[in-house]
Amino acid sequence: MNDSISNPVRRVDAYDKAAGYAQYLADMKFEGLLYGRLIRTPVSRGVLTGVELPEMPEGYRYISAADIPPGGENRIQMIKSDWPVFVSDTVRYLGQTVGILTGPDRQRLHELASKITVHCRTQEAAYTIEEGLACRGGAIHGDDNLFADFHLKKGDPEAAFSQADRIVEDTLETGFQEHVYMEPQGITAEWKEGKLVFHASCQCPFYIRKAVAPSVHMPYENIIVNQTTTGGAFGGKEHFPDVIASALAVAVYVLRRPVQVIFDRREDMLYTVKRHPSQVLFRTALDAKGRITAMDIDARLNAGAFESCSPIVLQRTIFSANSVYDIPNVNIRGRAVATNTVPSDAFRGFGAPQGIFAAEMHMSHLARELGTEESEFKRKYFLAKGGKTVTNGTVREEVLLEQMWSRAAELSGYYEKLKAYPPGSYRGIAPAFYLHGGGFTGSGEQEIINGKVRITGSKDGSAEILLSNVEMGQGTATTFSKIAARVLDIPLDRVKIANPSTARVPDSGPTVASRSIMVVGKLVERAASQLRERWGGTSDESVLVQYEHPPWIRWDQETLQGDAYPCFSWGVCIVEVSVDPGTWEVETLGVWTGHEIGRAIDEAIVHGQVIGGVNQALGYGGLEKLELSGGGFAQHTLADYSIPTSLDFPKVTSFLVENPYEYGPFGAKGAGELVFDGAAAAYAAAVQRAVDRKVERIPATPEYIMEITEA
Amino acid sequence: MVDAYYPGSLAEALELRTERGAIPFAGGTDLMVKYRRPAGVLPELPGPVVLLGHLDELARITEEGGILHIGAAVPLSVIESDRRLPYLLRSSASQMASPALRNVATLGGNIGNASPAGDGICALAALDARLRIAGSQGSRSISLEEFITGPGTTLLREDELITEITLRPSDCTRVFYRKVGTRKANALSKLSVCADAAVQDGVITDIRIALGAVAPKVLRMKDIEESLRGSTPEELSERIPDVLAAYEKHIRPIDDQRSTARYRKTAALRLAEEFLRNLSEEENRE
Numbered sequence: 001m002n003d004s005i006s007n008p009v010r011r012v013d014a015y016d017k018a019a020g021y022a023q024y025l026a027d028m029k030f031e032g033l034l035y036g037r038l039i040r041t042p043v044s045r046g047v048l049t050g051v052e053l054p055e056m057p058e059g060y061r062y063i064s065a066a067d068i069p070p071g072g073e074n075r076i077q078m079i080k081s082d083w084p085v086f087v088s089d090t091v092r093y094l095g096q097t098v099g100i101l102t103g104p105d106r107q108r109l110h111e112l113a114s115k116i117t118v119h120c121r122t123q124e125a126a127y128t129i130e131e132g133l134a135c136r137g138g139a140i141h142g143d144d145n146l147f148a149d150f151h152l153k154k155g156d157p158e159a160a161f162s163q164a165d166r167i168v169e170d171t172l173e174t175g176f177q178e179h180v181y182m183e184p185q186g187i188t189a190e191w192k193e194g195k196l197v198f199h200a201s202c203q204c205p206f207y208i209r210k211a212v213a214p215s216v217h218m219p220y221e222n223i224i225v226n227q228t229t230t231g232g233a234f235g236g237k238e239h240f241p242d243v244i245a246s247a248l249a250v251a252v253y254v255l256r257r258p259v260q261v262i263f264d265r266r267e268d269m270l271y272t273v274k275r276h277p278s279q280v281l282f283r284t285a286l287d288a289k290g291r292i293t294a295m296d297i298d299a300r301l302n303a304g305a306f307e308s309c310s311p312i313v314l315q316r317t318i319f320s321a322n323s324v325y326d327i328p329n330v331n332i333r334g335r336a337v338a339t340n341t342v343p344s345d346a347f348r349g350f351g352a353p354q355g356i357f358a359a360e361m362h363m364s365h366l367a368r369e370l371g372t373e374e375s376e377f378k379r380k381y382f383l384a385k386g387g388k389t390v391t392n393g394t395v396r397e398e399v400l401l402e403q404m405w406s407r408a409a410e411l412s413g414y415y416e417k418l419k420a421y422p423p424g425s426y427r428g429i430a431p432a433f434y435l436h437g438g439g440f441t442g443s444g445e446q447e448i449i450n451g452k453v454r455i456t457g458s459k460d461g462s463a464e465i466l467l468s469n470v471e472m473g474q475g476t477a478t479t480f481s482k483i484a485a486r487v488l489d490i491p492l493d494r495v496k497i498a499n500p501s502t503a504r505v506p507d508s509g510p511t512v513a514s515r516s517i518m519v520v521g522k523l524v525e526r527a528a529s530q531l532r533e534r535w536g537g538t539s540d541e542s543v544l545v546q547y548e549h550p551p552w553i554r555w556d557q558e559t560l561q562g563d564a565y566p567c568f569s570w571g572v573c574i575v576e577v578s579v580d581p582g583t584w585e586v587e588t589l590g591v592w593t594g595h596e597i598g599r600a601i602d603e604a605i606v607h608g609q610v611i612g613g614v615n616q617a618l619g620y621g622g623l624e625k626l627e628l629s630g631g632g633f634a635q636h637t638l639a640d641y642s643i644p645t646s647l648d649f650p651k652v653t654s655f656l657v658e659n660p661y662e663y664g665p666f667g668a669k670g671a672g673e674l675v676f677d678g679a680a681a682a683y684a685a686a687v688q689r690a691v692d693r694k695v696e697r698i699p700a701t702p703e704y705i706m707e708i709t710e711a
Numbered sequence: 712m713v714d715a716y717y718p719g720s721l722a723e724a725l726e727l728r729t730e731r732g733a734i735p736f737a738g739g740t741d742l743m744v745k746y747r748r749p750a751g752v753l754p755e756l757p758g759p760v761v762l763l764g765h766l767d768e769l770a771r772i773t774e775e776g777g778i779l780h781i782g783a784a785v786p787l788s789v790i791e792s793d794r795r796l797p798y799l800l801r802s803s804a805s806q807m808a809s810p811a812l813r814n815v816a817t818l819g820g821n822i823g824n825a826s827p828a829g830d831g832i833c834a835l836a837a838l839d840a841r842l843r844i845a846g847s848q849g850s851r852s853i854s855l856e857e858f859i860t861g862p863g864t865t866l867l868r869e870d871e872l873i874t875e876i877t878l879r880p881s882d883c884t885r886v887f888y889r890k891v892g893t894r895k896a897n898a899l900s901k902l903s904v905c906a907d908a909a910v911q912d913g914v915i916t917d918i919r920i921a922l923g924a925v926a927p928k929v930l931r932m933k934d935i936e937e938s939l940r941g942s943t944p945e946e947l948s949e950r951i952p953d954v955l956a957a958y959e960k961h962i963r964p965i966d967d968q969r970s971t972a973r974y975r976k977t978a979a980l981r982l983a984e985e986f987l988r989n990l991s992e993e994e995n996r997e
Contacts, residue, residue: 026750035751106751264749582981583891584974623894627968634968639744639899647895702891703974710977 005486005666008604011478012497013471017229025186025201025228026262033188034059034102036251036261037113038244040095040271041087044340044631045125045137048087051098054115060108062116063251064099071217072253076246077210078239082141083306083343085215085246091120092140092305093342094631095271100247102259125340127628129279129300132337140305141338147303148311148336150318150560154390155329157285160294164285170365172282172358173697174680176302176626176633177275179347180643183231185272186262187241189248196249198225202241203233204510205468205502211242212249223249226501230472234616235346237472238512239308240273269636273345274626276301276313276336280321280358285329290370292381294329297321299355303336304343310336313344313351315441319564320355320677322390324401324433325363325381330390340631346512348616349676352436357621357698360432360681365694373418374685375431379405382433393563396552400657401433404572404594411653412574412592421689427589428690429576434678437565438661438670439515443557446549452506453523455484456542457535463488464496465524467508469516471499474672475605476516480524482601483665487528490537506544514569514670517601518661523547525665550663567661569674570596573614575682579690584702584709586622586687591679592653598661598669606671610654613675619644621680621698622687714759721768721845721874724761729847729870733761737769737784737820740812764817769874772796777880780843783819783873787831790818797878799905802888803834809897819873825859825928828900830890832859833923836931837905838878846871861927883907883917885993887986891978893969900924901970904982908990915942920986925964925979932961948991955980955987 016022039062041048053062065074065086074088075081087098098118103109124137132145139145161167187200187208196218200208205225213223225245230237244261251259263272283296299317303310318334360378367377379402387395409415414429421427439445454466465484471477481495488495508520527545535541555562576590591614600606623642627634635641660667680698688695693708716733718724727733734756736742746754763769769784772793779795790796791805791813807830808816821831822842832855840855847870855876858866867873885908892898903923909916918939922930935957939947964975 037749106749107753110748110752262750267749582985583889583978585891629968640893640968642893642898645894645896702978703971706974706977 005482006600006603008602009478009482009492011475011605012481013477022229024183024231025188025199028188028199028228030188030190030258030260032257034104034255034257034259035106035109036248036259037101037109038097038247038261039099039101039113039116039118041091041098041120042118043091043120043122044094046091046120046122047089048091048098048118049121050119052117052119054112056112057108060101060103060112061255062099062101063254067254068250069216069253073214075214076242077214078242078308080307081214083243083308085250093340095342097243097247100251102251102255125631127339127341127631129277129302129337132302132339133300140340145338146335147307147338148314148334150314150334152318152330152332152390152560154388154392157294157296157329157331160329161285161296164293165288166286168284168286168366168369170282170362171696172280172361174278174354174357175699176277177347177620177624178269178626178641179234179236181232181234181236184263184265184268185237185240185244186260187244187248188258188260189245189252190258191252191256195222195224196252198245198248199228200225200241200245201228201230201237203237203470203472203512205470205500206507207239207510208241208245209502212246215246216249216253224501224503227470227499229499230470233472234348235350235512236273238346238510240345265638266636269641270632271342273308273343275347276303276310276344276351276354278317278354278358280354282358282362284362284366292327292366295322295327297330297332299332299334299358301336301351301354302339302341302344304339304341306343308343308345310344312441313346315560316351317355319389319391319437319441320352321359323356323359323363324383324435324570325359325378326383326387327381332390341628348613349673350513352673353617353620353677353680356434356677357681360434360678361684361695364430364685364688368694375405375409375414378431378433389564391564392561395568397567397661398659399570400596400659401570401572404570404596404657407655408572408574408592408594412576412590414574417576423689424692426579426581426690427577428686428688429574430682430685430689431572431574432678432682432685434571434674435568436514436670436674436677438518438567438569439565440513441564442560443555445519445547449509449547451508451520451523451547452544453508453520453527454506454542454544455524455527455531457531457537457540459539461490461537462494462496463490463531466505467520467524468500468502468505469508469511469520472511474609475602476511479517479601479605480521483521483524484528487525488532514673517668518664518670519547521601521665521668522663566663567669569598569669569671571674571678573678573682575679575686577683577686577690579687579705584705586702586705588618588649588683590650594655594657595671595674596657596659597671597674598664599658599667600656601666601668603656606656607654609671610675611652613672614652614679615644615649617676617679618649618683621683622700623648625699625701713753713756716759716761718761718766721766724763724766725845725847725870725872727761728872731759732869733759735763735823735872736760737763737823738786738816740808740816741820741824763872764815769819779878781818781876781878783875784817787813787816787818797838799837799886799888799907800834803830803890803905806830806890818876822855822859822873823865823867825863825865827862827927828924830900830903830923833903833921833929834888834905835876836929837907837919837921838881839919841877842873843875843877844871845874850874856931859928881917882909882911883919884909885990887989889982899969902964902975902979904979904986906983906986910993913943915939915944915947915990920983922958922962922979922983925962925975930961932957944991944993947987951984951987951991955984958983
């Protein structure tokens with residue numbers, strides 16, 4: 001066995017989690033704890049006209065916008081601050097927070113909560129992208145309901161369209177998706193020695209600190225956020241904890257007692273953020289030989305009621321709208337549309353899965369139309385080193401997709417199966433290709449985050465990593481520790497890493513955007529290497545390093561032109577299905593994936609990410625129907641919202657191809673989101689071949705497959 | 712507070728039904744979900760409950776003179792693995808919920824809950840199950856079909872309990888069971904088809920078709936079944952279009968969060984057709 005860093009180790013958090021020793025928020029004890037229940041609007045849109053309260057027994061309080069302390073403002077500071085802590089007049093979505101009811105006994109709290117009546121004057125609401133664009137009921141945001149309206153241009157699409165031999169049109173749609181982290185959202189806040197202290201299941205402790213500061217008018221040094229062991233997040237705990245924390249901040253400021261809000265599953269499914277539904281319209285110009293000369297793309301995301309991070313999600317959608325293909329002339333418009341649904345927000349892939357699904361299915365439809373085999377058609381357009389992205393940035397790395405394709409095709413028996421299952425044979429196999437830009441989009445890393453990492457060495461020979469990126473099940477506690485141990489040349493168990501507290505760690509940025517290993521891991525590597533220079537394991541030493549942007553990057557945030565990402569991770573996925581001709585139920589017979597992520601810091605952890613990401617994506621593609629119903633969601637229990645079980649999809653065959661990246665630790669790039677990006681498209685394309693009908697949206701449920709085959 | 716009674720005998724359980732109006736709790740996997748409240752808050756059951764799972768009288772499976780008696784509180788995990796029971800019933804039990812739930816959920820509970828999507832009910836309907844009902848005035852027997860009157864409603868009186876399910880022997884060996892769920896395991900049914908038939912000397916001597924979750928209660932059309940008895944597979948083959956047309960008239964599914972009415976109807980008919988087609992194309996194996 002070689003001594004590659006990729007060789008798996010036992011995860012540093014495995015024992016405590018497997019044995020039940022890990023303390024999650026609900027396990028922690030607080031002296032004099034009060035519970036909080038959020039009181040919500042009963043309508044999707046309107047004006048709050050009053051709240052009728054029952055008589056409050058001693059120890060029970062209802063806290064709302066009127067209780068915001070002097071100097072405080074009724075707003076949650078995310079990227080924008082349009083989302084208020086408590087509704088004071090305008091209601092924008094069903095279940096928006098009106099107030100928080102607190103008290104010592106949950107039974108009593110529940111009884112009191114059920115006696116509160118929230119009165120609203122109802123207005124006509126807009127729920128869908130179409131309704132949002134049409135400003136149904138009047139504009140919710142600005143005068144056009146657009147949180148963002150971006151335009152990209154590559155080459156000369158107008159000229160290419162004017163010379164087109166023919167133009168092919170297509171509309172692709174994706175639905176909402178619920179995160180279904182195992183541990184629901186929850187935060188406890190307390191008042192300690194003049195400071196407001198949060199214990200939060202979250203991805204971004206420093207985001208919470210920033211979010212709550214305006215509402216209680218307190219400086220950052222008096223707000224402390226401690227991440228608690230987090231049972232999954234998938235993006236759902238990037239911004240949404242800010243919403244709970246802000247209400248708690250006001251409550252604890254008033255009460256000076258610890259207050260806890262932990263959602264139950266139903267509440268979590270109904271009232272927390274979801275993946276953005278999308279609608280992507282393509283117009284593609286083909287020349288007489290059937291070659292693509294230009295694309296015109298109109299991408300719309302249902303952003304929900306408040307802006308949150310929708311413009312940045314939208315950027316990733318449009319930057320991914322050509323997937324791995326180098327199309328010479330492209331016009332792209334992207335719009336994030338305000339509606340009266342729960343705000344859409346971050347979810348593994350952050351807009352890329354929508355763009356890639358649309359691009360892959362459109363390419364698949366073009367291949368069908370032209371009578372060309374799908375993989376052969378797609379491979380003609382692969383980006384290569386030096387190729388131009390849709391933002392006119394440059395691909396800097398060798399693109400190994402051909403090599404990955406050969407391996408995946410061989411492992412899956414793709415070409416034999418293609419012959420054996422002609423279109424319409426109710427068996428199908430299809431590929432998807434995808435990429436994921438590493439780290440924050442655009443200039444975020446250097447201009448907004450500028451992450452810092454500290455490593456301290458002690459005279460007992462141990463070292464501690466101090467950073468704000470959280471372990472949430474994805475394995476970062478282990479991978480960061482491996483990087484430090486390897487560079488410092490000390491055993492893994494001599495490296496300590498704890499759940500971060502904003503009072504203790506430097507701000508290395510949020511745990512998002514597949515940046516933890518690539519960007520923050522690099523800081524760990526640099527800090528460890530500097531520490532090694534002056535620490536022999538017999539003294540106390542400390543090193544702080546700060547982010548340095550790769551020097552070659554050119555980016556203009558105003559025009560969205562240049563290198564949107566310093567590098568990309570790449571993937572290929574092949575899915576084989578059979579469709580029951582009687583019930584249109586899909587049996588997935590095989591899944592083969594290959595990924596290029598620079599270098600794996602731990603192969604077992606990456607493999608876990610692949611299996612989890614692919615299954616989550618197959619659920620997105622085939623099972624996870626989440627429909628709006630009267631402004632809420634029709635599927636709001638785990639009985640009705642179907643995430644995959646271990647029987648739904650087969651073993652995932654997975655391989656990695658190495659291609660070390662200079663600015664990642666040991667050559668590592670991002671992996672956590674990439675592995676989600678492609679499987680839904682491969683699944684949909686396999687179903688499409690099986691029934692020989694165009695699949696235009698996901699989830700491709702049996703009901704949908706029936707609709708297209710029986711049409 | 713929720714009052715939960717733990718009776719020492721069936722007689723005591725019946726007394727609690729009569730005197731306290733206690734709700735039968737035979738596993739509780741439907742009740743605890745239906746009346747659940749947020750974490751830290753007790754379920755809001757509409758009255759006291761009487762726990763039944765521990766009563767020996769209700770937890771036995773016996774066979775007397777070819778008739779199977781299945782205690783109403785026998786857990787599904789026992790039903791799925793008891794080889795004395797019809798394959799159709801075992802198949803359906805084995806695909807309900809998850810292993811943990813099957814350890815506590817019971818067939819009596821499934822019947823009492825009377826959901827149109829109740830998987831056990833559909834299988835039992837195809838098996839012509841009868842129920843033994845005990846009350847303060849003695850016991851009675853009633854067919855399952857008669858007992859369930861609609862979604863969530865039954866003929867169980869306030870002083871009664873379902874004590875057992877009885878199944879007569881059948882010659883049926885051509886078993887067809889298809890549950891179409893929201894996913895492959897731990898799923899609720901969008902629809903289900905439970906059917907079986909007996910073929911002797913080239914003639915269909917018995918046939919039963921039950922369609923679940925496509926109407927307010929399990930759909931069984933005995934007149935059609937009767938008309939198919941005595942047919943040869945070839946004769947059946949010619950009758951299939953008419954038979955399906957008759958079913959189609961009586962399938963009245965709903966649109967809900969799990970599926971659409973159109974899908975339920977189309978898939979149920981396709982599966983019924985698959986069963987009939989298999990039967991009609993069968994070579995004479997006897």
